[in-house]
Amino acid sequence: DVKVTQSSRYLVKRTGEKVFLECVQDMDHENMFWYRQDPGLGLRLIYFSYDVKMKEKGDIPEGYSVSREKKERFSLILESASTNQTSMYLCASRLRWEAFFGQGTRLTVV
């Protein structure tokens, strides 16, 4: 079974903090993704990576950056957290077409 693990289930951070969300997959997948999910808006793509050190912006990259130094790990960085970044963050990995998701990180920015 594919396993995608996100470092935290719940996180509370203060406005202006730098926040790191970590994601690790154990299946040697090339493609990894970060989405955020909000009520009424569905899943929206923030960034994706198709190889180590390679990244592409998704639909809503503003206020975020990413890092992929190793194939199994994809990090999402909130440079200066703001309250409108309170959301559920979902990491996914994919070898060909089916994407497999982690359990999600519920981030609250206060």
Added chain:
Amino acid sequence: EDQVTQSPEALRLQEGESSSLNCSYTVSGLRGLFWYRQDPGKGPEFLFTLYSAGEEKEKERLKATLTKKESFLHITAPKPEDSATYLCAVQADSGYALNFGKGTSLLVTP
């Protein structure tokens, strides 16, 4: 621009009452259409991939079908444990990432 629309937004069924969820899509070259199940507070769980019109996939009480414009997720004799949000996503030939609909929230009552 790729679009995925799911209907209805919410559906309430009695146990044993069969029904269908709809996913209509517009995409410039469909590589695949995906169905996921999401329980509250968790990441989406992969259910099916459909690649071409006329294709069908089944798993327990769920059956997914695909035409050139839409997909249906048929639920036969549902049970309360089928209660969840069902998400549909498409992968275009030209892109890397899945484009998701907003989901259908299904509640099955005893």
